[in-house]
Amino acid sequence: MAVDVIMPKLGESITEGTILEWKKSVGDMIDKDETLLEISTDKVDSEVPSTASGKVLEILYQVNDVVAVGEVIARIGADGDSIPENTVSEIANEEVVKDNDTHKNTEQDSPEIIEKKVVIPKEASLITTRFYSPLVKAIAKKEGISISELESLNGSGANNRVNKNDILAYLSNRGSSSPEIAKTKVSYPLDGSTEPMSHMRKMISNHMIKSRDTSVHVYSTCEVDVTKIVEFRNKNKDAFQQKHQTSLTYTPFFIDSVIKAINDFPLINASTDGESVKHNKNINIGVAVALPDNNLIVPVIKRSEEFNFLGLSRATADFAYRAREGKLDPDEVKDSTFTVTNPGIFGSLFGMGIINQPNVSLLSVGSIHKRPVVKETEFGDVVVVRSMVYLTLAYDHRLIDGAYGTQFLSRIKDFLEDFPTDEINI
Numbered sequence: 001m002a003v004d005v006i007m008p009k010l011g012e013s014i015t016e017g018t019i020l021e022w023k024k025s026v027g028d029m030i031d032k033d034e035t036l037l038e039i040s041t042d043k044v045d046s047e048v049p050s051t052a053s054g055k056v057l058e059i060l061y062q063v064n065d066v067v068a069v070g071e072v073i074a075r076i077g078a079d080g081d082s083i084p085e086n087t088v089s090e091i092a093n094e095e096v097v098k099d100n101d102t103h104k105n106t107e108q109d110s111p112e113i114i115e116k117k118v119v120i121p122k123e124a125s126l127i128t129t130r131f132y133s134p135l136v137k138a139i140a141k142k143e144g145i146s147i148s149e150l151e152s153l154n155g156s157g158a159n160n161r162v163n164k165n166d167i168l169a170y171l172s173n174r175g176s177s178s179p180e181i182a183k184t185k186v187s188y189p190l191d192g193s194t195e196p197m198s199h200m201r202k203m204i205s206n207h208m209i210k211s212r213d214t215s216v217h218v219y220s221t222c223e224v225d226v227t228k229i230v231e232f233r234n235k236n237k238d239a240f241q242q243k244h245q246t247s248l249t250y251t252p253f254f255i256d257s258v259i260k261a262i263n264d265f266p267l268i269n270a271s272t273d274g275e276s277v278k279h280n281k282n283i284n285i286g287v288a289v290a291l292p293d294n295n296l297i298v299p300v301i302k303r304s305e306e307f308n309f310l311g312l313s314r315a316t317a318d319f320a321y322r323a324r325e326g327k328l329d330p331d332e333v334k335d336s337t338f339t340v341t342n343p344g345i346f347g348s349l350f351g352m353g354i355i356n357q358p359n360v361s362l363l364s365v366g367s368i369h370k371r372p373v374v375k376e377t378e379f380g381d382v383v384v385v386r387s388m389v390y391l392t393l394a395y396d397h398r399l400i401d402g403a404y405g406t407q408f409l410s411r412i413k414d415f416l417e418d419f420p421t422d423e424i425n426i
Helices: 088-109 111-116 134-143 147-152 164-172 199-214 227-244 251-264 309-324 402-417
Strands: 003-006 016-022 035-040 045-049 054-059 066-068 072-077 217-225 271-273 276-278 285-287 338-341 361-365 369-377 380-396
Touching: 035 072, 035 199, 134 147, 134 164, 217 402, 227 309, 227 380, 251 285, 251 309, 251 338, 251 361, 251 402, 285 309, 361 402, 380 402
Parallel strands: 285 338, 338 361
Antiparallel strands: 003 072, 016 035, 016 066, 035 045, 054 072, 217 380, 271 276, 361 380, 369 380
16 A cells, blocks of 8 residues: 655645655655655755555656645555555646757757757766765755766765765865766856756745845944954863854853843844734854855854853854755744844955845854954053954844944943953863
């Protein structure tokens, strides 16, 4: 008897998902809990495991189809079961063949198209039976590593799985003359081609347009002397890592200061709901994370006011890692009340972000640079070298006025410049 595979509910607010990729085709054998397909919601991308072992009898939806939660998307049967005729995958294959024939005829009639056609090596489109994490696949795509190259790597993970360290080690030695691994790199020239947006990019695009059309964006910027924090981190990062198995980064310092400042300026933590203002009970800090595929996701530290510095450090490190590995749950990227983004890690002096709805403010952290700064002393003005950073606050002028927003930003500056590093457990 065939077993139905249904579109799972990946969060309380999730009602549908978009099919990104089928890992198996009709007729393939699959083990229970083996990945059958990848889906995307308006929150995160997720892998859907097979609910039974057996043969894939039917695939009922195509890639890019939007399917409601609870709908049957595939059926798994016994090895001896017959495959129904005219399944979605068979129809899709026929359309691909038809499209190829059409393109073939067109190319024969039009020499200009032949000249502009981008030829991708055949090996780049090979299907693999090995599992690769989203991070590994993203690195491979960025570096032009073909499937045959990935197949040739010896993974150090479970079941010979290739992990991030394996592929980075391979890249560092890629230029060597070792004959064991192919060195072919797929080239994609700037040919003026057009490609559709990914599902995640569509979601980001729609969310940004909605925010731009909803909030009246105003920006305030201040310069902060973080020399004390930089010196503390440089001195204690190794000991912190050894004791807590967590990297000592700058992000928790900024988040901790934001939380303290919000306690003094609680309207910054409010949310808008039409013409109503929702005063949130807890401070849920969204932390923007850049993904390997150049997309962006914002995991949320819920009830962050209850965390100490170590807790914030572990939470930000965990979210960043799982975001890049594609392992976040949908509920972990919702219900933020304030967002922190850090374009400074990519070298930006400062940034002017778009507010993450329904928040009313967002803090952008610039890069930390040493530069000469004039300081007033009892003996007169002196020029000293200090580690400085620009903070830019975006706020919704419908609710937050300039005085309130700027005072909140100044309070963050005060907390950072006098950060109680002696209270951090090293």
